[in-house]
Amino acid sequence: MLLLSLLLIVAPLVLRVLFPHLWTDLVYHTELLRILLKFVSRRRRRPLFLALDRFLEQVETRPNKAFIVFENKRFSFKDADRESNRIANALRVASVLRPGDTAVLFMQNEPAFVFCWLALAKLGCACALLNSSIRARSLIASVRCCRGASVLIASEELQGAVEEVYEDLLQEGLTRIFITAEELRSSHMKSLIRAAQESSDADVPQTLRASVSFTSPAVYIYTSGTTGLHKAAVINQTRLLAALAVLASNGVTDSDVIYVTLPLYHTAGFLVGFMGSIETGSTIILRRKFSASQFWDECRAHNVTVIQYIGEVLRYLCNTPQRASDKEHAVRLAIGNGLRSDVWREFLKRFGHIQVREFYASTEGNVGFVNYAGKIGAVGRVSFLHKKLFPCALIQYDTEHDEPVRNSRGLCVEVPKGQTGLLVSKITEIAPFVGYAQNEQQTEKKRLRDVFKHGDVYFNSGDLLKIDHDNFIYFQDRVGDTFRWKGENVATTEVSDIISMLDFVEEANVYGVQVPGHEGRIGMAAVKLMDGVEFECKKTFDHVCRFLPIYARPRFIRIQVKFSLSVDITATFKQLKLKLVEAGFNPSMTTDSLYFLCERERTYVSLTPSIYQQILSHSIKL
Template identity: 55%
Template sequence: MITFLLCAVFTLLAILPLVLYARNRYFIDDLRQAFTMLRIGKRLVSYKKQKPLYTIVDRFLDKVTEHPHKTFIVFEGSRFTYSQADKESNRVARALQAAHGGLEEGATVALFFGNEPDFVWTWLALLKLGCTVSLLNSNIRTKSLLHCFSCCAAKVLVAAADLRAAIEEVLPTLQEQGVRVFLFSEDCGVKGIESLSDKIQQASDQPLSPQLRSNINMKSPALYIYTSGTTGLPKAATINHERLWQSSFMHAISGVRSDDIIYLYLPLYHSSGMLMGLCGAINEGITIILRRKFSASNYWNDCRKHNVTVIQYIGEIMRYLCNSPQRDNDRDHKVRLAIGNGVRADTWAEFLHRFGDIKICECYGATEGNIGFVNYIGKIGAVGKENFLHKMTFSYALVMYDTEKEEPVRDSRGFCIKVPSGETGLLVVKIGERTPFTGYAKNKQQTEKKKLRDVFVKGDLYFNSGDLLRIDNEGFVFFQDRIGDTFRWKGENVATTEVADLLLMMDCIEEANVYGVKVPGHEGRIGMASVMLKENMDFDGKAIHQHVKDYLPSYARPRFIRIQHDLEVTGTFKQKKVKLTEEGFNPGAIKDPLFFLEDKEGYVPMTQELYNAIADGILRL
């Protein structure tokens, strides 16, 4: 009898994997991913228990001790070891301390840089001093620059030398606010701007005391990263030290090794470049090949030259690479892993076919969001994969959404309605201790707008992601669209209200409705504006072009303008965008006058020939 029972038990154990595989063919992958997440979670718990708090700068210092002579950053022909980076950041910290006696733990300092080593040294220096760092987009100017600087209550601004002109434009206002401005130059010569490079050269490179940041905890703000929204101006998402750690673990989740070399060209002022890229690289102690900006023509040559094994991307990058001229050595590289988000299924497949067997680890998340998905399987087109541990950790759902009313659909009891498996819905995530939503700095109104109450039961509270997703019956997550007044173009979020406000500054424009439209062969949506002209006034294409060129970065300028007699609004006077978005910019289907932005000529009449050239990929946008 005992022998029979033992045989039965062993038989059940033998067939159990087959049963589990039959129900979920990705069971082993899910289990492996769950173990990875548990291991990372254990590390994070141990960091939380350490007194003082173990931060990313402590991780960096540990890597300095482990391999001081290992290359940390390669930039435009120069190499900097972990030890050199440590000493450079010590000099910057001491120079700032000497120049600004009030720069201490808890202070907020804004950085205004493009991608360069000085950005990294200054960020590390401020972390060593216990400061919170506000990362300003180096493309913003005037009104947006002042708004972003002011909304995080910073009293110190540190800028790159090549952004001096942008600083001078807003200097009078900064001086009125009592702001100290430091420029990375040896001699400035402008009253109100202090040089910093000369002070750094004279400063000591000796280590700073950890006591300078001894009161920092996991909930303390580490960074402010800006994200566009319905207010029309960027919002400062608060990234605390816990969130910073969570994002930096993306490298470990994706399989990055300590001997890898990563190619980093995404802006360090964005969450992808800073949190996943720089912080992720520090966490693993790897080498970074840092580049100022993306270049399709130099991309693979850089990868070959520096033996790059890991790349980061946004979807548009993949398309640019696929559209570049084919070469015989397209597969001649050592890249084995690509980490990022936003790549379309067709581009994904083409990228693999052309450039070889590279593991693509697509992920989903928002700078201010409280959930993330990772496609650890590699299924083409999916932004993530559910598993049992993920469902236990996060409480989320896809709910029905009314795109006309721009709100979730609610039942007779006033609760949201979950969509069936395989259908598209708005992603909402319960806000709780394990999934907090820290919101936006000095912007309670916009923080509240991202919260949904009474979602499934009275009194519950959820984060509104603003994204429409679909989850199939195997647990794969697919991004469908973005709702609200923000669209994405060239890897940047564009706030429609900000663009509309700028258009309304023109004498000839009475009303403006800005939205994003799809373009064949392109990720995201490109900017388009429907405008109503003032009575007895004509459309001034050249003046409008000069205006948007002066005030907006290239990715935010409306590429198409449609002239309408009246702009449609809803019953609550919200401008209707859905129909306009669907109609796009085809002059053959639209009777209203249409204009196209040519870089040299300004806004010119949109013709069928122009439309065909864009649709056929002859004219690149």
């Protein structure tokens, strides 16, 4: 009896020492299995059960509960249902959309964004979510990704951007343009608000969605990935149904209030914030744009319990002046990605005990990880069950030649624990890779064949990660011609093409450089000028502001005279680019002329040692 008592006391202690994460692993995997069973059950329902149907369930069970709070307006689940019915019926009366069609949403964060998506889903239509920051050439290129779309719906504030490219939009087949405003700037556009006000709020017939299947496109979310210009990742109905579980799997319930400041046109805002709230029945506090100065005041005013973030968001919060009320809030959970370890520690120290759920995922990818154990710096934890359900591995990658290392049999080589490798995930029925709309070439680039045996196919994430000996996984870097700034992927190919349009530029090489104290990398361009011409600062500033969104505009330009950029994409080119990245924007590292994009003076100015030091000290904000 004494021996049994000792055993009962000692055994848990031994298990805790030998398997410190046993309990959290058990809880997480139990929840994972529950979610999978729920997903399978929903897939078997007839008629088909889609993400929209979950919203309609919430309308039935909690019609008067607040669904969206925006500025001084409150919309219940029933309100959202009625508003989306009016929009859907207005579009039906105008005969601009048929089931199976695609519409383009070019909108900022506002309730109308949510209502429009619900309306399109009720009509059996898909929609493309355009980044509201893009303009001109980038806008047209994004529209072109979704050939066949005939309707564009834009926010009131974006009328000018639409009007600027109206003729181009017509050529792309967008013959009907609706604006969420009563007063319009052009006769070419129609007021969606007036059309909706004049329409019925009667339920949209379910027969309009009868042809929708699990493989039907639901939304197109744009990503630059690692292979050039923005591409429209296809999120089908199955993927959307699976996305419902993200918040619920992290303990979010209908009693939670979620603060959504990230853009709804992005994966995080749309799939995690919006879709997650549809599943849980929680309330969304929707903000047009993130504001560090008002963040905590609004959290307190609305009793926010869950916040979303990208790494930059929490860093901005940590950089605000300290206040006595920093820990006076109801926030218990922060969910997002891209959080640096030092910012993570500072955030917890300053704002109190908040559970941080860092995760790893990509818009088009077929694998993801969640750091459910709370290990600072990790993006997740690898387990036997996870790898059985979603087979993935880290393989050796040659960064100089931009390709995986292969052995004598032509197969890839898995890296041991503790070493950095390229994340690849097997494409299976449970972990499919749908690809990009109208772009089979780029879709095929993301498929990696003959990985561990001849004939197998894996998704190439384009990301380098590392797994430690405790099975925690850490993000290291991205590969390919892209970098991340302000939470956005910047395609170097696109920026290079834009700069090369300038008549005094012969060639441009774009890359990202690190700035101390900032997440990701900021854009820099090494430019070779035409013979006998000078760099035109003002003209370059106006050009990049016209054609590129704010996050993609190169903040630094280097006028390169020593080397020609006319080299093949070989090891020589890679070495040259690496040297440029290492030199960064430090004037003391080169004799080339350097320029800085100065928003206050609205031109590029000479990058002096003084300006360089002001950037490092954060006196100049980027």
